Amino acid sequence: ASQHGPERRMREALGTIHGYAGRIVRERRERGKAGGLASRSDFLSRFAASGEHSDESLRDVVTNFLLAGRDTTSSALTWFFWLVSGRPDVEDRIVREIRAVRALSSQGSTHPSPTFSFDELRDMHYLHAAVTESMRLYPPVAMDTHGCKQDDFLPDGTFVGKGWLITYSAYAMARMEDIWGKDCEEFKPERWLGEDGAFRPESPFKYPVFHAGPRMCLGKEMAYIQMKSVIACVLERFSFRYFGGERRPGLVLSLTLRMEGGLPTQVNKRS
Numbered sequence: 001a002s003q004h005g006p007e008r009r010m011r012e013a014l015g016t017i018h019g020y021a022g023r024i025v026r027e028r029r030e031r032g033k034a035g036g037l038a039s040r041s042d043f044l045s046r047f048a049a050s051g052e053h054s055d056e057s058l059r060d061v062v063t064n065f066l067l068a069g070r071d072t073t074s075s076a077l078t079w080f081f082w083l084v085s086g087r088p089d090v091e092d093r094i095v096r097e098i099r100a101v102r103a104l105s106s107q108g109s110t111h112p113s114p115t116f117s118f119d120e121l122r123d124m125h126y127l128h129a130a131v132t133e134s135m136r137l138y139p140p141v142a143m144d145t146h147g148c149k150q151d152d153f154l155p156d157g158t159f160v161g162k163g164w165l166i167t168y169s170a171y172a173m174a175r176m177e178d179i180w181g182k183d184c185e186e187f188k189p190e191r192w193l194g195e196d197g198a199f200r201p202e203s204p205f206k207y208p209v210f211h212a213g214p215r216m217c218l219g220k221e222m223a224y225i226q227m228k229s230v231i232a233c234v235l236e237r238f239s240f241r242y243f244g245g246e247r248r249p250g251l252v253l254s255l256t257l258r259m260e261g262g263l264p265t266q267v268n269k270r271s
């Protein structure tokens with residue numbers, strides 16, 4: 001193998017990632033061995049304790065989860081907070097929903113939990129719609145590429161040859177009138193709500209933010225729980241004011257869709 005150039009840099013980068021993920025696995029294994037209070041019941045600890053998986057295999061699972069689950073949700077949250085900061089009406093509805101859920105569950109309890117339970121988060125339909133709508137316009141995986149294993153035809157008859165790469169852009173699809181109608185460019189959480197106010201999902205082929213078909217995102221439900229939990233906890237206590245100017249922040253297209261220059265924000269305590 002070459003000691004120079006891209007190969008060497010690749011090897012070094014891989015060493016850094018493997019080192020990081022490997023430490024996480026070793027730590028869980030050691031804690032598991034110590035047993036009792038020191039061991040934890042998280043997903044990885046259970047995997048490690050089962051004794052069925054090698055360190056290398058668990059290291060790759062950890063790497064996969066970090067890549068798939070960290071930058072995606074943080075990209076989604078960044079664009080969400082930017083969109084909502086320009087729409088006080090949406091923010092207001094979210095906060096009212098959070099308070100309604102809170103009021104229902106804290107009846108009779110003097111020390112309500114600072115976070116929200118799974119059931120409480122599930123009851124936040126408007127928030128679910130707002131998060132979904134924000135990812136429609138700013139999909140964390142804005143473009144997704146797959147390789148074609150054998151000659152095939154797309155449903156519309158387009159030929160795709162073996163070995164070809166095919167890319168679709170969820171970002172562009174969100175802005176097509178044919179798909180979403182005349183108001184496609186508008187941030188409109190109501191798009192996702194039925195007349196009863198309940199969230200109404202769409203076909204993943206129309207909304208390919210988590211991909212569609214057999215290789216769809218495995219972490220979709222977990223991603224919603226994480227994002228709704230963060231948003232509900234934060235918006236219950238704070239309001240945000242974006243001060244990056246009137247223009248839309250620049251798009252940075254890497255593996256995930258990031259925001260140029262981050263999200264300059266003033267945070268205020270909610271009264």
Ligand code: HEM
Pocket residue numbers: 064065068069070072073076139140141144145146208209210211214215216217218219220222223
């Ligand atoms: C807003 C957050 C997320 C978005 C938008 C998202 C999006 C996607 C997309 C588009 C794919 C398909 C990639 C491809 O074409 O191969 C995918 C795959 C995957 N995602 Fe997510 N993801 C999110 C969060 C998560 C989280 C939190 C986890 C795990 C904890 C996760 C785990 C995975 C895994 C394991 C796959 C591979 C599935 C397979 O190839 O069979 N994702 N995700």
